[in-house]
Amino acid sequence: MAADQGQQQASSESMATVAEKAPITVERKIRNDLETKLPKPYMPRAMIAPDMENINGTWGHKHSNMSVLQQHAAFFDQDNDGIIYPSETFRGFRALGFNPVASFIFMVLVHGAMSYATLPTWIPSPFFAIHIENIHRAKHGSDSGTYDTEGRYIPANLENIFSKYARTVPDKLTFKELWHMTQANRDAFDFFGWIASKLEWGVLYLLAKDENGYLAKEAVRRCFDGSLFEYCSKLQKGAVSKMG
Numbered sequence: 195m196a197a198d199q200g201q202q203q204a205s206s207e208s209m210a211t212v213a214e215k216a217p218i219t220v221e222r223k224i225r226n227d228l229e230t231k232l233p234k235p236y237m238p239r240a241m242i243a244p245d246m247e248n249i250n251g252t253w254g255h256k257h258s259n260m261s262v263l264q265q266h267a268a269f270f271d272q273d274n275d276g277i278i279y280p281s282e283t284f285r286g287f288r289a290l291g292f293n294p295v296a297s298f299i300f301m302v303l304v305h306g307a308m309s310y311a312t313l314p315t316w317i318p319s320p321f322f323a324i325h326i327e328n329i330h331r332a333k334h335g336s337d338s339g340t341y342d343t344e345g346r347y348i349p350a351n352l353e354n355i356f357s358k359y360a361r362t363v364p365d366k367l368t369f370k371e372l373w374h375m376t377q378a379n380r381d382a383f384d385f386f387g388w389i390a391s392k393l394e395w396g397v398l399y400l401l402a403k404d405e406n407g408y409l410a411k412e413a414v415r416r417c418f419d420g421s422l423f424e425y426c427s428k429l430q431k432g433a434v435s436k437m438g
């Protein structure tokens with residue numbers, strides 16, 4: 195009997211997501227029910243970005259056999275040649291509705307920060323090209339961990355963002371909660387990653403916040419597979435109506 199109880203206690207301890215002496219684990223919650231809806235939520239997905247509500251990823255979005263991170267960047271590859279030039283990024287940001295000044299600044303930051311790491315040789319590109327084949331090499335620290343090192347997508351890490359930081363409304367982040375998340379994701383002395391993360395999440399907030407100032411989980415998920423960008427550019431052209 196005592197042995198049974200001991201075993202039960204050991205097994206509940208081995209699954210605990212909270213440690214009494216680490217109050218931060220109480221504050222930032224982890225869900226333990228992901229598997230009830232989403233099979234193997236911990237398994238990185240190469241081509242599809244699912245979550246609890248969309249277990250097959252984005253309906254109607256073509257992966258073209260690219261990794262989820264490659265799909266995220268591919269919207270900006272307007273001639274589909276696998277290489278993104280600054281002019282394409284500028285036009286991509288314009289198509290999303292950003293003004294010329296903001297689009298120019300984002301273009302300089304993205305290509306200044308990401309081109310070199312993605313090049314096929316060590317010789318820098320005078321054109322600041324970004325090679326989509328190697329986009330995984332442009333990953334940085336202090337991120338959410340939702341892309342893995344090879345550019346796959348880890349559903350559990352998307353869910354963790356919302357269970358940890360969405361306090362006001364479930365599955366939606368206020369600007370303050372988003373800021374809190376990027377602060378919490380900081381690796382020590384990773385100044386580049388701190389700034390890169392703030393910019394990525396800040397631009398996403400500007401692009402996809404709703405009329406009440408919330409950033410919805412659905413918008414974040416669709417940012418990861420790039421389908422959000424296609425949707426927003428169609429919205430700008432007036433080709434689709436706004437997401438429910």
Ligand code: HEM
Pocket residue numbers: 263266267270278283290304308324329330332333334335336337338339340341391394395397398399401417
């Ligand atoms: C409106 C435009 C864009 C938005 C809103 C955006 C937003 C994001 C977000 C929110 C992340 C996730 C960061 C994390 O997991 O913490 C991310 C990651 C990434 N983005 Fe973008 N992005 C945009 C444009 C681009 C462009 C043009 C490129 C390159 C061509 C790019 C390349 C990347 C890469 C390489 C990562 C992985 C970084 C990492 O997880 O360490 N993004 N982006």
